Amino acid sequence: MDNIKQLLKVAAKRYNKLQPHGEHARDLVFAAHGKLAGECEFVGYGAYAGRPTVAYNVFSFQADVSRPVRPDIYIGDPAEFEAKFGAFIENLRRGALTWSHNEAQIANEVVYTSVLAVACCYDLWQRGSRKTPGTVFEILMAAWLQEMLPRAAFSKHIPLTELLEDTDVADATEEDVEPAPAEDGDGPGSVSTDLVVKATVDADRGIVIPLKITTRERIVQPFAHQRILDSAFGAGAFRSLLVCISETQLDDKTKSVKQVCVPGTVKLFQKYLAPLSGLYYCDVPQRYAAADMQQVISVRSVGEFFIDVAVLLNA
Amino acid sequence: MDNIKQLLKVAAKRYNKLQPHGEHARDLVFAAHGKLAGECEFVGYGAYAGRPTVAYNVFSFQADVSRPVRPDIYIGDPAEFEAKFGAFIENLRRGALTWSHNEAQIANEVVYTSVLAVACCYDLWQRGSRKTPGTVFEILMAAWLQEMLPRAAFSKHIPLTELLEDTDVADATEEDVEPAPAEDGDGPGSVSTDLVVKATVDADRGIVIPLKITTRERIVQPFAHQRILDSAFGAGAFRSLLVCISETQLDDKTKSVKQVCVPGTVKLFQKYLAPLSGLYYCDVPQRYAAADMQQVISVRSVGEFFIDVAVLLNA
Numbered sequence: 001m002d003n004i005k006q007l008l009k010v011a012a013k014r015y016n017k018l019q020p021h022g023e024h025a026r027d028l029v030f031a032a033h034g035k036l037a038g039e040c041e042f043v044g045y046g047a048y049a050g051r052p053t054v055a056y057n058v059f060s061f062q063a064d065v066s067r068p069v070r071p072d073i074y075i076g077d078p079a080e081f082e083a084k085f086g087a088f089i090e091n092l093r094r095g096a097l098t099w100s101h102n103e104a105q106i107a108n109e110v111v112y113t114s115v116l117a118v119a120c121c122y123d124l125w126q127r128g129s130r131k132t133p134g135t136v137f138e139i140l141m142a143a144w145l146q147e148m149l150p151r152a153a154f155s156k157h158i159p160l161t162e163l164l165e166d167t168d169v170a171d172a173t174e175e176d177v178e179p180a181p182a183e184d185g186d187g188p189g190s191v192s193t194d195l196v197v198k199a200t201v202d203a204d205r206g207i208v209i210p211l212k213i214t215t216r217e218r219i220v221q222p223f224a225h226q227r228i229l230d231s232a233f234g235a236g237a238f239r240s241l242l243v244c245i246s247e248t249q250l251d252d253k254t255k256s257v258k259q260v261c262v263p264g265t266v267k268l269f270q271k272y273l274a275p276l277s278g279l280y281y282c283d284v285p286q287r288y289a290a291a292d293m294q295q296v297i298s299v300r301s302v303g304e305f306f307i308d309v310a311v312l313l314n315a
Numbered sequence: 316m317d318n319i320k321q322l323l324k325v326a327a328k329r330y331n332k333l334q335p336h337g338e339h340a341r342d343l344v345f346a347a348h349g350k351l352a353g354e355c356e357f358v359g360y361g362a363y364a365g366r367p368t369v370a371y372n373v374f375s376f377q378a379d380v381s382r383p384v385r386p387d388i389y390i391g392d393p394a395e396f397e398a399k400f401g402a403f404i405e406n407l408r409r410g411a412l413t414w415s416h417n418e419a420q421i422a423n424e425v426v427y428t429s430v431l432a433v434a435c436c437y438d439l440w441q442r443g444s445r446k447t448p449g450t451v452f453e454i455l456m457a458a459w460l461q462e463m464l465p466r467a468a469f470s471k472h473i474p475l476t477e478l479l480e481d482t483d484v485a486d487a488t489e490e491d492v493e494p495a496p497a498e499d500g501d502g503p504g505s506v507s508t509d510l511v512v513k514a515t516v517d518a519d520r521g522i523v524i525p526l527k528i529t530t531r532e533r534i535v536q537p538f539a540h541q542r543i544l545d546s547a548f549g550a551g552a553f554r555s556l557l558v559c560i561s562e563t564q565l566d567d568k569t570k571s572v573k574q575v576c577v578p579g580t581v582k583l584f585q586k587y588l589a590p591l592s593g594l595y596y597c598d599v600p601q602r603y604a605a606a607d608m609q610q611v612i613s614v615r616s617v618g619e620f621f622i623d624v625a626v627l628l629n630a
Contacts (some may be wrong), residue, residue, distance in 0.1 A: 135569035152507050163587065190578050224539050224588060231587040272478065272546040273539060301386035 001125040004031050004118070008136065015139045018154060025143040026085070028136070033117040034042040038080050040124070042071070046255040048248070056248065056257040059120045066120035068248045068257045070283055076112045082243040087109050092148040096310040108303030112282035114140055115245055119213065136212045137245065142195055145209075148306060154199040154315060157192035158208065160225065163232050193225050196238075199313045207312055208240040212249055219265060220273075227274035239277040239312065243305055246283040261287040265294045277312075316440040319346050319433070323451065330454045333469060340458040341400070343451070349433040353395050355439070357386070357546070365601040371563065371572040374435045375452055381435035383572045390428045392541055392575055400425050407463040410627040423618030423629050426586040427597035430560055434528065435504045452560065455525045457510055460524075463621060467628060468516040472507035473523065475540065506538050511553075514628045522627055523555040528563055534580060537586075542589035554592040555626065561598040576602040582611050592627075595620040 009029040014021035036042070040059040045068060048054040056068035072120040073083040087223065091103045101108075119133035126132070148155065198206040209230065210222040221278045222242045229238040247260040266288075270276065288299045300308070320349060322343040329336035351357070355374040363369040371383035390396040403425040406418045414422075434448035441447070463471065475611040513521040523544065525537040537557045544553040581603075584592065593613045594603065603614045615623070 005453075160587075161583050163578060190581055206471050220535060220539050224535050224542075224584075227542060228583065228587040232474050263481060267479050268506055268543065272475075272543040277511075 029114040066123040096306040104303030223269035225274040240277040259285040344429040381438040406532035411621040419618030538588040574600040
């Protein structure tokens with residue numbers, strides 16, 4: 001696990017400086033994937049009782065189990081994963097405008113496998129680091145979007161607090177405290193969006209990409225940020241695409257898996273707070289795939305997310 | 316502690332049915348206050364290094380300490396607390412329109428002492444119940460507002476999710492999961508405001524009173540809710556008054572206390588999300604009392620909150 005923590009540290013450092021970090025991201029992913037393949041059992045845990053039912057596995061090590069993982073999306077075999085990972089990077093470099101269902105599906109599987117491999121290692125061997133898998137998700141997605149959009153302008157955040165005229169508001173030393181428990185921006189003294197991409201540095205429009213492994217009550221954040229962006233820059237200047245991995249919870253008693261859904265909340269915020277331009281999951285909750293949700297917000301796979309970004313940036 | 320838990324259970328049950336629960340709230344508060352007075356030391360912990368510095372105590376029991384408590388606001392002496400509590404209830408029943416600084420100060424001290432007495436008992440003897448002190452704050456404030464406004468119409472929430480036409484959205488069984496870690500409304504399937512007061516049942520305007528012991532990153536919630544209320548009912552139909560106790564953090568290393576402040580965040584949300592009509596603390600963080608903040612949002616004591624409610628409802 002020390003090796004994985006060190007690889008993450010290096011990748012995070014490069015990402016924080018907005019340097020290319022594709023190789024470092026790849027090393028991290030394969031170290032985690034290999035560790036799970038070598039040391040864990042990947043065993044059935046239970047099903048989500050939907051229509052149809054959806055089987056979930058867990059990685060099991062001694063008495064501990066990881067979060068739920070879908071064996072039909074997670075690529076367990078190391079050789080197959082290496083091949084598909086290579087194909088995914090090739091496909092990104094070609095650009096996603098020509099992708100068909102096949103390329104999107106490979107992308108979805110590789111993103112899911114990569115992020116969950118690292119997350120499950122932290123579940124099993126570093127349980128205290130609750131925030132780390134979310135950080136990893138951001139680092140990996142940034143690396144892959146850079147592969148797809150070599151000429152685009154990336155920034156880690158839009159520091160919304162700086163929209164205020166008195167830019168010294170986020171100053172006081174009393175803010176130098178332990179970070180708040182949820183992962184919002186840079187700490188209690190500032191409010192920032194997640195990753196931002198523009199076609200070029202000078203472009204007057206951009207895409208904001210909030211990245212969440214689970215949303216929980218933090219689902220309000222991307223909608224609130226979109227509203228602030230609409231108020232400050234005018235509607236249309238920035239469009240938000242919310243990208244998630246999976247919303248599941250193990251139920252120890254019944255050995256089943258819940259798909260956590262808040263369809264009413266999403267509809268409410270979409271209608272009365274500010275509309276997001278898309279919602280993406282590697283493992284789309286069945287409730288979100290239903291027609292009544294799709295009328296309110298486009299819900300698609302993370303594989304299709306790459307296509308939508310390419311279309312929006314016309315890249 | 317079993318006694319306190321039982322008293323809380325009864326008070327909560329009555330509050331959930333919107334039945335008068337002033338006596339039950341009082342019993343709970345005095346049980347907690349008496350337990351701390353009888354079993355704990357109330358000792359200096361450290362200071363907040365502001366201008367001026369502010370001294371904070373903690374309740375100490377064996378090796379454990381409670382959250383920080385201001386000895387100049389907390390009424391430690393049981394006889395003095397009983398007298399001031401009685402005066403506070405009398406003052407509420409007279410209505411707050413005629414309150415002077417003196418009545419407001421008693422109110423502020425009694426609210427602070429009551430809420431922190433119960434919260435500190437949970438800190439010391441029931442550490443797992445992180446959400447309980449917030450619930451207690453809501454139950455107590457509702458009891459006291461009922462004393463002041465016997466003819467007003469109270470509701471626990473505005474269930475915002477029900478604004479949607481398809482009211483069956485918050486239905487799916489998959490929402491029957493462990494509650495999300497933060498205290499937002501009724502669980503992951505719905506979005507609700509906190510306490511709502513109208514002058515009468517038929518009044519077309521109301522006051523929404525989000526009650527938070529600490530806000531942390533959840534500070535976005537009342538602003539987002541206000542925005543939704545403005546969008547759905549028109550600006551002015553509902554006004555939000557955010558009421559907090561204290562925003563502090565112990566620093567074990569330096570034995571000092573931090574006042575946690577997010578002035579930039581509050582200004583940002585106030586300007587670009589939706590404006591709250593007031594922000595209240597028993598222990599107002601110094602940074603929030605500064606002139607630049609007061610220009611953006613009225614920040615006053617919880618004692619003054621009762622006056623502002625009375626004025627707004629003209630009661």
